[in-house]
Amino acid sequence: MVVVIILVVVILLLVISCVKVVPQAHAMVIERLGAYLTTWPVGLHFKVPFIDRVARNVNLKEQVVDFPPQPVITKDNVTMQIDTVVYYQITDPKLYCYGVENPIMAIENLTATTLRNIIGDLELDETLTSRETINTKMRSALDVATDPWGIKVNRVELKNIIPPAAIRDAMEKQMKAERERREAILIAEGEKKSTILIAEGKKESAILDAEAEKQAQILKAEAVKEATIREAEGQAEAILKVQQANADGLRFLKEAAADDAVLQLKSLEAFAKAADGKATKIIIPSEIQGMAGLVKSITEVAKEE
Numbered sequence: 001m002v003v004v005i006i007l008v009v010v011i012l013l014l015v016i017s018c019v020k021v022v023p024q025a026h027a028m029v030i031e032r033l034g035a036y037l038t039t040w041p042v043g044l045h046f047k048v049p050f051i052d053r054v055a056r057n058v059n060l061k062e063q064v065v066d067f068p069p070q071p072v073i074t075k076d077n078v079t080m081q082i083d084t085v086v087y088y089q090i091t092d093p094k095l096y097c098y099g100v101e102n103p104i105m106a107i108e109n110l111t112a113t114t115l116r117n118i119i120g121d122l123e124l125d126e127t128l129t130s131r132e133t134i135n136t137k138m139r140s141a142l143d144v145a146t147d148p149w150g151i152k153v154n155r156v157e158l159k160n161i162i163p164p165a166a167i168r169d170a171m172e173k174q175m176k177a178e179r180e181r182r183e184a185i186l187i188a189e190g191e192k193k194s195t196i197l198i199a200e201g202k203k204e205s206a207i208l209d210a211e212a213e214k215q216a217q218i219l220k221a222e223a224v225k226e227a228t229i230r231e232a233e234g235q236a237e238a239i240l241k242v243q244q245a246n247a248d249g250l251r252f253l254k255e256a257a258a259d260d261a262v263l264q265l266k267s268l269e270a271f272a273k274a275a276d277g278k279a280t281k282i283i284i285p286s287e288i289q290g291m292a293g294l295v296k297s298i299t300e301v302a303k304e305e
Helices: 002-018 093-098 103-119 124-129 131-149 165-256 260-275 291-296
Strands: 019-022 026-032 035-040 043-046 052-059 063-066 070-073 079-090 151-162 280-282 301-303
Touching: 002 019, 019 026, 026 093, 035 093, 052 093, 063 103, 070 103, 079 103, 079 131, 093 131, 103 131, 103 151, 131 151
Parallel strands: none
Antiparallel strands: 019 043, 026 035, 026 052, 063 079, 070 079, 079 151, 280 301
16 A cells, blocks of 8 residues: 555656646747757646656746946047946747857857947047947847847847046046036126116116106196196186176166266276286376266376386
8 A cells, every 4th residue: 555655646746747837928948858849838738757858948028138347449549348238038949048058148248249349430439429329230230140049139228338537537627618618608698688688678767767757748738738728717717707897887887877976986996906006106186077087187107116
């Protein structure tokens, strides 16, 4: 019984070991008696015990590898340190397993040589300003070179470009001078705009002051004109009322049939109003017999000094 149980357990373990489940985004390369047999995709699979074996479990997802900085010499003989980042994906597990011994090291060496070839045709300034061009050229070259290995290079990025210390100092001084130049230009433009705005403001203020002064003079002239008209109208109305009163008085005297004494008294009152407190002398004859005689009797008017 013990032997039977042991045999059953061994058989179960053997069967379980022959059952393989390939997860998503993976593939398994199967060898039979040391030779390539097939590639298992995602799912449940069975292998023949003692004959078949899983040579490699290949990850089919996109992967990223960051290579250390590589010394590169530019066209103008400047040595720089450039480190790259490569995004790749395994497209053929069979070629990946049997095409190259160490795929990552092969990609690193290929990246270094390709980078030296590309940078060797560029000067320092072009290298610093042509990252996109360098990335495109490197991706194309690596993609073609890694096809026999079952690897597709999706993207290559220059992570850092480190020039020598002396070059960095010179570049920093150049950038500082450029920033100072731009700052001076911006300050000058700001002062220019400020001066223009101040002048325009003074101009607008002067125009507004002139307009206000003009309106004030117009209003003042209209006020004087209106006052003069009102004063003239008042004087005319006063004269008209005085004349009307005189006419009414004469009419009243005429209707009342006043005697000579009343007429003489009214004549004196008229002379008093004519004098009106001024330094004027009026000589009246002692005998006033009527209004006609009164008018003819005024023979001398003298003014005092």
